[in-house]
Amino acid sequence: MPLGATLCEPPAPPRAAATAARCAGSRQRRERRSLLIGIAACTLALLASGLAWKLTPLRERRLAVADVRPPAGHEHYLAYDGFALDHYVLYFGLDQRATQRLRAADVLILGNSRLMFAMRPDNLRAHFAGHGQSYYVLGFGHGERDRFPRAIIERFDLRPEWVVVNADGFFVDELSDFARSVVQAFPLKARATYYERCLDNAVRRAVHRCIPHWVSIAQQRREYLIYRSREDGTWLIEAVPGEHVGFTPQSGEQDITPRELAAARQFQQTLAGHGTQLILTCVPGPDVNPRRAARLAAALGVPLIYPELDNLATCDGSHLTPDSATRFVSAFLRELDAFWASHAAWADEVACESVRPERAPRATAAHSRRLRH
Amino acid sequence: MSFISYTFVALFLVVYAGRLLIGRRKTETPYVALLLLASCAFYAWHVPAYLLVLLTSTVIDYFAALWMVRLPERSARRRLLLAASLVANLGMLGFFKYAGFATESIGRVLGLLGLGLPVGTLDVVLPIGISFYTFQSMSYTVDVYRGQLQPTRDFTRFLLYVCFFPQLVAGPIVRARDFLYQFARRRQLSLQTFNAGLYLIVRGYFLKVVCANNIAVCVDRYWDAGWQGALNSPALLLLAILFSFQIFCDFEGYSSIARGLANLLGFRLPLNFNNPYLATSFKNFWQRWHITLSQWLRDYLYLPLGGNRGGRWRTLTNLMIVMLLGGLWHGAAFHFIVWGGIHGAALVVERLLGLERAGAGRPRALRIAWAVVVQFGVLAAWIFFRSPWVSAGTAFIRGILACDLAAPPTEILWAGLFLLPPLLMHLRGLATERGWLPKSGRVEQALAAGVMGAALITCYGPDSAFIYFQF
Numbered sequence: 132m133p134l135g136a137t138l139c140e141p142p143a144p145p146r147a148a149a150t151a152a153r154c155a156g157s158r159q160r161r162e163r164r165s166l167l168i169g170i171a172a173c174t175l176a177l178l179a180s181g182l183a184w185k186l187t188p189l190r191e192r193r194l195a196v197a198d199v200r201p202p203a204g205h206e207h208y209l210a211y212d213g214f215a216l217d218h219y220v221l222y223f224g225l226d227q228r229a230t231q232r233l234r235a236a237d238v239l240i241l242g243n244s245r246l247m248f249a250m251r252p253d254n255l256r257a258h259f260a261g262h263g264q265s266y267y268v269l270g271f272g273h274g275e276r277d278r279f280p281r282a283i284i285e286r287f288d289l290r291p292e293w294v295v296v297n298a299d300g301f302f303v304d305e306l307s308d309f310a311r312s313v314v315q316a317f318p319l320k321a322r323a324t325y326y327e328r329c330l331d332n333a334v335r336r337a338v339h340r341c342i343p344h345w346v347s348i349a350q351q352r353r354e355y356l357i358y359r360s361r362e363d364g365t366w367l368i369e370a371v372p373g374e375h376v377g378f379t380p381q382s383g384e385q386d387i388t389p390r391e392l393a394a395a396r397q398f399q400q401t402l403a404g405h406g407t408q409l410i411l412t413c414v415p416g417p418d419v420n421p422r423r424a425a426r427l428a429a430a431l432g433v434p435l436i437y438p439e440l441d442n443l444a445t446c447d448g449s450h451l452t453p454d455s456a457t458r459f460v461s462a463f464l465r466e467l468d469a470f471w472a473s474h475a476a477w478a479d480e481v482a483c484e485s486v487r488p489e490r491a492p493r494a495t496a497a498h499s500r501r502l503r504h
Numbered sequence: 505m506s507f508i509s510y511t512f513v514a515l516f517l518v519v520y521a522g523r524l525l526i527g528r529r530k531t532e533t534p535y536v537a538l539l540l541l542a543s544c545a546f547y548a549w550h551v552p553a554y555l556l557v558l559l560t561s562t563v564i565d566y567f568a569a570l571w572m573v574r575l576p577e578r579s580a581r582r583r584l585l586l587a588a589s590l591v592a593n594l595g596m597l598g599f600f601k602y603a604g605f606a607t608e609s610i611g612r613v614l615g616l617l618g619l620g621l622p623v624g625t626l627d628v629v630l631p632i633g634i635s636f637y638t639f640q641s642m643s644y645t646v647d648v649y650r651g652q653l654q655p656t657r658d659f660t661r662f663l664l665y666v667c668f669f670p671q672l673v674a675g676p677i678v679r680a681r682d683f684l685y686q687f688a689r690r691r692q693l694s695l696q697t698f699n700a701g702l703y704l705i706v707r708g709y710f711l712k713v714v715c716a717n718n719i720a721v722c723v724d725r726y727w728d729a730g731w732q733g734a735l736n737s738p739a740l741l742l743l744a745i746l747f748s749f750q751i752f753c754d755f756e757g758y759s760s761i762a763r764g765l766a767n768l769l770g771f772r773l774p775l776n777f778n779n780p781y782l783a784t785s786f787k788n789f790w791q792r793w794h795i796t797l798s799q800w801l802r803d804y805l806y807l808p809l810g811g812n813r814g815g816r817w818r819t820l821t822n823l824m825i826v827m828l829l830g831g832l833w834h835g836a837a838f839h840f841i842v843w844g845g846i847h848g849a850a851l852v853v854e855r856l857l858g859l860e861r862a863g864a865g866r867p868r869a870l871r872i873a874w875a876v877v878v879q880f881g882v883l884a885a886w887i888f889f890r891s892p893w894v895s896a897g898t899a900f901i902r903g904i905l906a907c908d909l910a911a912p913p914t915e916i917l918w919a920g921l922f923l924l925p926p927l928l929m930h931l932r933g934l935a936t937e938r939g940w941l942p943k944s945g946r947v948e949q950a951l952a953a954g955v956m957g958a959a960l961i962t963c964y965g966p967d968s969a970f971i972y973f974q975f
Contacts, residue, residue, distance in 0.1 A: 158696065159695060161946060162694075162695040162696050162698075162699050162946070163695060164947075165699060165946040165947055165949070165950040166695065166698075166699055166702075166950065168947055168950040168951060168954065169702075169703075169949075169950035169951070169953045169954040169957070170954065171954065172950065172951050172953075172954025172955055172958075173953075173954040173955070173957040173958045174954075175954075176954060176955050176957075176958030176959075177958045177961060177962070180958065180962050213966055213967065214967060315551065315629060317552060320549060323511050324511075327509055327510045327511055330510055331510065338961060342961060342962060343962055344962060344963070344964070345962050345963050346718060346963050346964070346965065349918075350915075350918065
C-alpha cells in the first residue's frame with residue numbers, strides 16, 4: 132500500500148458515500164427549489180400589485196416620479212427628489228456651467244424654498260437681460276438658512292454687486308443637519324452621492340411606470356421633483372397638482388431676536404468683505420410676517436423690497452402657486468428697479484463729489500420706514 | 505457608507521465577486537486582503553481621516569496583546585499593558601463622544617453656581633461606529649490578559665476583525681474568540697449558505713426600508729408636538745409604541761443585513777435580537793435586545809465589578825452601575841442616562857421581587873401581569889431615549905397619563921399599519937418558542953423573502969439614516 136494512502140483518512144464505505152452524495156444532492160435540490168419559490172413569490176406579488184394599480188380606479192392616483200418627464204435639453208439638472216442634490220452640486224462645484232454662472236452673477240438671490248418657488252425664471256430673465264445684469268438664484272430647500280450659502284460665497288470667493296435675501300427665518304447662523312453632512316463630505320463622496328441619486332431617480336422612474344408605490348398612493352403624499360437651471364439657479368418644479376389655498380400674510384408686530392440680529396450683522400459683514408451690498412425681501416406665506424423683516428432691515432440699515440399684494444395663494448400650504456409667484460416677482464422687480472434708480476442717482480451724486488460710498492442711500496431708510504408703519 | 509446606497513451595493517458586489525473568484529474557500533490571502541481593503545474603503549467613506557483613529561486603536565491593542573503574553577500572568581507590567589490599552593481606547597471614545605457633553609455640563613454647573621467662567625464647547629464629528637469597534641478591540645486585550653485567548657500574530661486578521669465592514673458601524677459586537685478562528689476555517693460556497701444569507705439580507709432591508717423608515721416619518725413629525733402638549737393620550741401612547749418598533753426594526757434590520765452579508769462572505773456573526781417584545785422580565789428583555797452588547801457589559805463590566813458574588817446589595821449596585829453606563833454608551837446626554845437608569849432600577853426591583861427568572865414557579869396571573877409591566881417599563885424608557893431631553897420625556901409621559909381620550913391623527917393610525925410585520929414576526933417567534941409551530945423552514949422563508957422583496961419595491965419609506973449610526 133502506498134504511504135500516501137495510509138496518511139489519508141480511510142475511504143468511506145461505498146454505501147455510506149452513496150448515501151451522503153444522495154443527501155447532498157437532495158439538499159441541493161431543496162435549496163434550488165426554495166430559491167425559485169422566493170423569486171416566483173416576489174414576481175407574483177409585483178405582478179399582482181401592478182395589476183391592482185392599473186386595472187382599478189387606483190390608476191387615477193399618480194406618482195410624480197413616474198409621471199414627470201425630465202426637462203429637455205441640457206439646461207437643467209436634477210436638484211431634488213426627496214433628497215437635496217443641489218447642495219452637493221453647488222457646494223462642490225460639480226457642475227462646471229452652474230459654477231461659472233454663479234461666479235459671474237452681479238446679483239445673488241438667497242433664501243429658502245419659499246423663495247425658490249417664487250423666483251420663477253420667466254420674469255427674472257426678461258428683467259435682468261433688459262438691464263444687462265447677470266443673476267443667480269442661490270436659495271435652498273431642506274430648512275437651509277444663512278450659513279450654507281455663506282459657505283458657498285466664501286468657498287468660491289463670490290463677489291456679486293448685490294445680494295438679495297429672503298429674510299423669512301434666514302438669519303440664524305446655523306447649518307442644517309443635512310448641510311453639515313454635505314460640508315463634511317469630500318469631493319469623491321459628493322460626486323458619488325450625486326450620481327447615486329440620479330441613478331436612483333432613473334430606476335424609480337422606470338420601475339414605477341408599471342409597479343405602484345403603495346405608500347405614496349395610499350397617503351396621496353404630495354411629491355416634488357425639482358430640476359435646477361444651470362444658467363440662473365432657478366427651480367423647475369414638477370409636482371402632482373394639489374389644492375390651491377388662499378392666505379393673508381401675518382400683520383401683527385413681532386420682535387427680532389438678538390441672535391437673529393447678530394447673525395444678520397455677521398452675514399452683512401461677510402458680504403461687505405466681498406464688496407457686496409445687501410437687500411432684504413420677504414416672500415409672502417401663511418406664517419411669514421413682513422413686519423419682522425422690516426424691523427430687521429431697519430436695524431441693519433438696508434432696504435427691504437416687499438410688494439404688498441392681495442389674493443395670493445399657496446399650492447401646498449407654504450409655497451406660492453405659479454400665478455401668485457409671477458405676480459409677486461413682477462411687483463418685486465418693479466420695486467427693485469425703483470430702488471436701483473434712486474441708488475444710481477445717489478451714487479452719481481456721490482461720484483461727482485468724489486466721495487467713496489460708505490453707507491446705504493436714503494432711499495433705503497425710506498423703504499424700511501414705509502413698511503414699518 | 506450606508507447599507508442603503510448604490511455605492512454600497514457596488515462595493516459589496518465587487519467583494520462578493522472576489523469571494524466567487526479568488527475566495528472560494530474563504531481562507532485565501534488575496535481574498536482576506538480584498539475584505540480588508542473594502543472594509544477600509546467602507547469606513548473611510550464617512551470621514552477618511554478617522555481611519556487613523558481606527559488604526560491607532562487597532563495597533564495599540566495588537567501590540568499590547570502580543571507583549572502581554574510574554575509576561576507572567578500576575579505581573580504588574582502585564583496589568584500596566586492592559587491599563588494602557590484600556591486608557592487609549594476609552595480615551596479616544598471619551599474624547600470624541602463625551603468631551604462636548606462634559607464641557608457643556610461643567611459650564612452648566614458653573615453657571616448654576618454663579619461662576620460664569622468661560623468653558624469652551626467642543627463640537628467634534630463623532631467617528632462613525634467608534635462605540636462598537638472600541639468595545640470589540642477592548643474585549644480582545646481583556647481576553648488575552650485573562651488568558652482566555654491566544655493573541656494572533658497576523659495583524660491583517662486582527663485589523664479585519666476590528667473593521668470587518670458588515671458589522672463595523674453598528675454591530676453586532678463580535679468577540680475575537682468568536683471571529684478570529686473563522687479565518688482558518690474553510691467555508692466552501694454553497695447554495696444553502698447563499699439562501700440563508702439572502703433571506704437575512706432581504707429581511708433586514710424590509711425591516712429598515714419598509715417598516716422603520718415609514719414609521720420614522722410619523723414619529724419624527726409628531727414627537728416634538730407630543731411632548732409640547734399638542735397631542736392627546738391615545739396618540740401619545742401609539743406614538744411611543746411606534747417608536748419602540750421603529751428602533752427595533754431599524755436596529756434589527758441593520759443586524760440582520762450584517763449577518764446576511766457576513767454569511768455570503770463566509771463568516772458567521774452572532775444573533776443580536778431575539779423577539780425582544782416577547783420578554784417576560786427585564787432580565788429576559790436584555791437576553792433578547794442587543795444581545796451582543798448586554799453580553800459584553802456582563803462579561804467586561806458586571807463580572808469584573810463583582811457580579812452577584814458580593815452579596816445582595818452589591819449585586820443590585822452593580823446592576824445599576826452597568827445599566828447607567830449602558831445608557832451613557834448610547835450617547836452623551838442625560839436622557840440616555842435616564843433610559844439606562846430606568847432599566848437599572850427595573851432590574852433592581854425585579855431582583856428584589858424575585859421575578860428575574862420570568863416569575864418561574866409563580867402563579868400564571870402574576871407572570872402575565874409582570875410581563876405587561878415589563879413591556880410598559882420598556883416603553884417608558886424608550887420615551888426618554890427618543891426625547892431630546894429629560895423634561896421632554898417626562899412631559900410626554902404626563903401627556904399619556906392625562907387620559908384625555910380622543911381619536912389620534914389619521915397619520916399616526918396609518919403608520920400603525922407598519923407595526924404588523926414586526927408583530928407577526930414576534931408572534932411567529934412566540935409560536936416557535938412555545939412549540940406551537942416548528943421553526944420556519946426553507947419554503948416558508950423563501951415565500952416570506954419573496955413577499956418582503958416585493959414590499960421593498962412597492963412600500964419603501966423615505967430615506968433615513970440608521971438610528972444606531974449616531975452611537
